[in-house]
Amino acid sequence: MYLNVHSHYSLRYGTMSVKTLVEEAKARGITQMVITDINNSTGVMEFMRECRKENIKPIGGMEFRRDKKLLYIGIARNREGMKELNDFLSYHNLEQKELPDKPWAFENAYVIYPFDQKTDMTSFVANEYMGVRFDELHQFYNRESKHPNKLVVLQPVFMSSKVGYRLHEYLRGIDLNTLITMVEAEDKCRETDLFLKPGELETKFVKYAFILDNTRRLMDSCVMDYPEGKMKLNRKTFTGNTKDDKALLEKLAMEGMLYRYGPKNREAIKRLKKELKVIVDLNFCAYFLITNDIIQYSMRRGYYHVGRGSGANSIVAYCLRITDVDPIELDLYFERFLNAERTSPPDFDIDYSWDEREDVQDYIFKRYGREHTALLGTMSTFKDRSVIREIGKVMGLPKSEIDGFTDLSKATENRANDTFKKIMTIFELMGKMPNQRSIHAGGVLISEEPITYYTALDLPPKGMPTVQWDMYEAEDIGYDKYDILSQRGIGHIKEAVKLVEQNQGKTIDIHQVKDFMRDPNLNERLKTGNTIGCFYIESPAMRQLLTKLVCDNYLTLVAASSIIRPGVAQSGMMKTYIQNFHAPDQVTYLHPVMEQQLKETFGVMVYQEDVIKVCIHYGGMDGTDADILRRGMSGKYRSRVEFDRLVEKFHEGSKVLGRPEQVTNEVWRQVSSFAGYSFSKAHSASFAVESYQSLYLKTYYPIEFMVGVLNNYGGFYTRWLYVHELRRAGATVHLPCVNHSSSVVSIKGTDAYLGFVGIQGLEGKFMELIPEERRLNGDYLDLEDFLRRTEIGLEQVVILIRCGALRFTGKSKKTLLWDVHAMLGQKAKPNNHAELFHIKAKHYEMPDLVNTRLEDSYHELELLGFPLTLSMFDLLKTAYRGDIRTKELGRYVGQMVRMVGLYVCEKTVHTKNNKKMWFGTFLDADGNFFDTTHFPNSTPVYPFRGTGCYLILGKVVEDFGFPSIEVVKFAKLEIQGNPVMDS
Template identity: 45%
Template sequence: MYLNCHTYYSLRYGTFSEVALLELARENEVTRLALTDINNTSACLNFVRRAPDFGIQPILGIDFRNGVDVCYVGIAKNNQGYRELNGFLSEHLHQEKEFPKQAPAFRNAFVIYPFEKVLLNDQEHFREHEYIGISVADLRRLPFSRLMEHRDKLVVLQPVTFRNKRDFNAHRLLRAIDNNVLLSKLPKEEEASPEEKMFPVRNLANVFSEYSFILKNTEQLMHNCSISFDFSVSRKSQNLSTYLESREADEKLLEELCYQGLPYRYPVVDNKIRERLAKELELIKEKGFVSYFLINWDIVTEARKRDFYYVGRGSGANSIVAYLLRITDVDPIELDLYFERFINLYRTNPPDFDIDFSWKDREEITQYIFDRFQHVALLGTYVTFKSRGVIRELGKVFGLPKAEIDFLCEGHYTPSQLDEVSLLVLKYGNLIKDMPNYLSIHAGGILISDKPLHSFSATHLPPKGFPTVQFDMVIAEDVGLYKFDILGQRGLAKIKEAIQILALNQPEEYAGIDIHDIRKFKQDPHINSIIRSAQCMGCFYVESPAMRMLLRKLEVDTYLGLVAASSIIRPGVAQSGMMREYILRHRNPGRAEEKGHPVMLNIMPETYGVMVYQEDVIKVAHYFAGLSLGEADVLRRGMSGKYRSRQEFQKIKDRFVENCRNKGYEESLIHEIWHQVASFAGYAFAKGHSASYAVESYQSLFLRAYYPLEYLVAVLNNGGGFYRSEFYVHEARMLGAVIHAPCVNKSLAVNCIYGKEIYLGYMYLKDLESRVMDRILKERQAHGSFTSLEDFLDRVLISIEQISILIRINAFRFTGVNKHELLWQAHLFLSKGNTVDHPKLFPPTHQDFEIPRLHTTDLETAFTQLELLGFCLCSPFDLLKEPPKNNNGSKDLPACEGRNIDIYGYLVTVKNTKTHTGKRMNFATLVDQQGEVFDTVLFPPVAAKYHFRGKGIYRFYGKVVSEFGFLSIEVLKMQKQDYIQDPRYADMKTANKRSPLARSNKQVTDEELHTSDKKGN
């Protein structure tokens, strides 16, 4: 009886989930139910999937509206009708056009016009598939309406949007958020009627009892509707089933490509390689995954044609077929990769390939995929209302000032501190928290289907400009649609650009480089020594302080060691306590036999019986707990959050424990192993995934080792990495570069290098307009370098504000004229806002002005750089109000091991974390006076007393400790150092307020810092 039901996927309108709707229907004895969200189909597939669990026959439709203005409700007769409705909705969403007053002549869908809308539009004639909807509220007017003449067209159309008053309140809040108005100012026409509720079927029938023909029409319409999708475990894949004209042709092509790839990958092909290839090909064919491999091959082949760098990773890297097709660069034979993690007979979904492209190339390769294949869309996702977002939105709805909203968002309050309105914000925030807010795009998922994707969902058109389905990855897999992951990252862009820069800066070196010769890089002692010493700043995945620390502790100097480190650094291994245990067993081989269980050691000998990779979860579940490979894969997927049935996952867990007991394991061991699996599996990498990361790391490490300056310029030009830009500039200086501020004759928009001289790009000048940069570069390219400020002003259209930025950063230093004098000249040449915007017919003549001689100090230059670039090009220690009282640095830590040290450091980065008891502690990385890096740790008692207060130089007093050979300082006391007063504002009373650095943050006195801990000396 209900043909117009909404869930919270009627975004910022509906108030509960599709499952809650089904529960509500069961409570009201409904057996057939139509889901018709407003201009949205996100809930449709899961609604159909779950409906049988509630004994309900599902019907799908769409409530078509212009804003909140109801046009009509479309009801799909069948799957073809659902596709028609999706196509109609998608067309209007893509083109952002309003729905017409009359619906199209759908062939397989019904259209229901609301009673009020029919009267308003004075509609007289109705096609065969068109009906008039009557709600409970409409019944009082129906007897007096001309629409009684259309007895065979009248059906029940009772909207369902709320369950109770609470839902209605949430709805009003959502509408106020959507309209960006105060709740008190929300127009009534923007709200639904509070009567849009579901009543027991018997009650609804009683209300319409005088109009039995309406009930009969409604029943007949609903019985003519049937929708079905296959959600069974044995469901057929909905992906493109054949790459060529037939399955046989696909299989032949796949074999040919593999054998063509053998000589490229393996100079010597032995029986082990042949047997592995034959095994994989047989299983890939049997599982019907051939087209999936060929589509990925097609994508990467096109990428190579366009000279796009890419990295194939994910569990697909476990496959020799993927390696031979050049989808990945990971040799599964070399790494003994576990093929069953990738594909096994129990696996219904295709292998997981994540293909990373440069962030600059990703959109172009995505466009290629849309052009190359017929039925393509991006995968959607939902952005939900989160705690802070809800507070901000409701704060505005209730009219709270920004300061009070910020206070609530911080969460540092007790309820007694809050006024009535603030308490309302928190109370009602719980009503809408975790509801979907708007549709977005999955990070990299693309669907390539056998049939139009409108068979499954409508599509919308986000800013990227590619059609995007309205459901997420989990629902896609439920219905047999498996994504192709096309991802973007900056690491590949850095590698590619570094080689391009090298071709210009050192063409003789460039000629002999093959960045894809990974086999050579793995054996290079210079590269491996850099890994061992953790001198990896700027290098993909290995530059963070945590990774640098791990590399030193593990003494990594091989490719296999880096593969392990790439996975050990993940949260799951650390949380399970196995990172430390792995390091202990690595450094003391006898410990593995002493601490490890024989079965675990036998399963994972290369990792000392410690779970490091995703495959290890399957191995432990299969060999240790006796689960089948299929059950083990369910366990892995369940722990990563990708498996839908928590009930089935619980069964697998129970089976795990029961099997272990039957094997005679002690309860303590069973629970210890389960704890490791549970805390680890959701975060672990597949081994092939880690190996793929390590390949890219080696490529960047090669460039860092042999062409460090070109590489660091590329790093800077692609947004840096883990650290702020100034530290990559600092690293380049430490490696021999001469760093120059932007120059109008030498610089580009991005950074550039001439020999060993790096000129910073205009991009660092925050307030310099991009159009000004373009004008400078075009004029310089067309007519050569500028000879003077006057020459520049004659040739480049620019305002006094913009030229002032260039002069202040000393971009005209080639003239030899002091920048203060240049500013005078510029002001005399240009009146504010008065620029000439047309070419000059005759060479300009200039009047000579006598300008007083002015001077600029180094300190003034440093503070100007700090203001305009965000960092200064001199040592930050030169800006200290009081010079350091010692020269201690990283070089002194080995000699001070076990003793206290007094040391100064310029803050690089701080990691705030919590202990298992919830207390705050800090890990900080700093640069010493010699430019070398050192690390500190503030344990909870010290972290509670001292706080890092932004960029700047800190003085530390603490104990030098060594853990597995990695030296750091356990801080006992800390003091932020003051910078000298900004000389540009020295004569102003507001000097301290104006200067970004001249702020006192003293936390302990100098005398206190010198007070030593007797035990530490």
């Protein structure tokens, strides 16, 4: 009798997970029910799976609301009906139209309207009914219904208990951003909106048995005729039939093999044929061909892509140019990507520049049809501690008290606070509940059937249809996603290549990566950590690691890209790797097979592929079982029983091969402890390829490369550091200028002009309008000409004057400010029509108003975030620059030194005793980097105080050739006062 059941996917309204909902229903002997979440079908497929486990008949539906008002409930008779409901909501979401008072005419879905005595049921068609709540039955007292066959039981379900109702009230308060006491009755459900005790609902309707009969007949007629078990829902073919798909994939792969390896590489041919057989057997031809189609489109458009992820383990992917990683060269195992026993779908991660990805996505939608294509959604939850603040606001607590509850340093005293206990109880109940739907970073679904058989569609800000569930639900239903991602590093490379052609007239083939890897100049830069701006290898930790490993080749860089990851570093594997790297002769291997398989990584299982190799070559397992075991050790096993069977298989295989039992036990201990931390070698190899491309550009075209970095919103560091690197690259960096600058940084020869983007307070329209007007009608002649042609307001032009953008006039800033106030200070109506005669403004002789370099630097600090006229060192009150500089550190190991450093960044970490310590990065007065370590016993006394220059006292230490300073004391140095403020 439950036609109107809600899960927690009725966001900030429902309180029960789908699993809990089904368990509650089973406990009450309910044999069928309808899930009707508010304006979404997120939980329908999950609901069917859970109900079938408990032998409850699932029925799909949806509750439609407009401005919090219940309009009607849709109930699907079958999968076609579910599609009709999804199509109806999707249309209104995608067209951004309000839901109507009455829905479309559904052929396979029922419509239930809330009870209203004024409603004329004579107009109801066959599939329309009116729902009656038990507390509305009194309106039938001593009256006969004119249309008894059109009435059904309406018992909404939102929670399971009084506790659930209280949680519901908090959710409504958060949603409405109001106090819990201010939530109106119409904004929340009723306390009776829950599952009633067995037989209780029937008892309440005992005098109106015909309503019960109508309800039962309606539910009995519904059959959710979706296949049971996991389905394969992706587009099944690329060409139209599987035979042609197979032939096409084989043809393209063989052509690609010739491009990659030439005609006589027997190993490549053998592996290619082996992979193709697995791909065909597992029906993944269409998946590869569609991915190839996407790649070919983007290459025709001149877009640069990076294919990474476990797909880089595939030689077919390499031959199709989906990836640029050679799996033979790196000894990568295809089973890591795809094998006969793998239950989770494989996927390619395809990265594009941030400003090209949407065009690629648009192509996919147009190529494969909007009915069959959608972006993947995500579901954010209430797990973030910021929810504590929201709960406090709903309770009406003052800000100061809420701040105290969110302060981790007060955790001990808060535990005894009753209000805090109450907040935490609610927080724990909300913990894993969905909060809002959003959009996945790059997942795209391409479906064989129209996608609305399985979900309604949202229209998030990206403007592309998006499913209402996340990647985990997509996988459970049977979708394999295509990941079309973006990253800044590709934007750096793409723009740098374009700038080299524009500025130097040279065309670069950035895909000649194997040549880059053999270039001694690139490898010299790599091993010294001179990598600012280069994707994935520019952070302080990575530059340190490159130096410690004397990294001068691709394979070492691939390893470095893996061991830098937090889990590996914290496990001690990174330190072991570095030690073994410098003393390879002292590495003790447990067995000759271990030496054979792990010599490349000096006995450390750096990669997930290493775990697979050991299982195959030491334990005698096949690649499929080895990968399943590897996934199991990472916590991804399908069942504990199967995992234990494979562990036993490893030991049995080792025994058959004559491995000593004691050695086998130790090998297994190492394998199982490393597996959880190891990283995909294919991922690292993809990162390393892109790093070499960045290195090439930074080495041979440093000015264009740094401009590319700046114009693609930088990387690990703040903007000023990349401007500093641009100068070091040999560029003369100029402040923004209305007669030279564009919206972004521009270059001509070695002259680089900062763009209007980045000027604090300047409106976006003027960032585009100023250079566009100059392009159309020539340079600006003077201040008056600039004002007339741009119609810029006083506040905006003052910003430009203060940051030096009108210096072309030859007048000082103070003179320009005087002039512009004289011209624009008296507000007049804007003249929007063309001038018949242009009358020049009168000019008056003014005393010479001069700006100092110190004043200019303060303007730049305020408006750009960094000074360009003077350096931060020039702004210091003191002329002292430290006793030594970075290049001398190696001579002072073990000694106390004093240095002056410009703050670049800091990283906070927690020690084993849960105390804080910091790592700092600074520039010396020569512009060279040095690093600091701040231990808990000194840093709280001498804390970081943001950007600026610091006097640092500490001991020079060296770790594998990398010097740094263990700080004893440090303090921020004062800068000269702002002359404008001081005067």
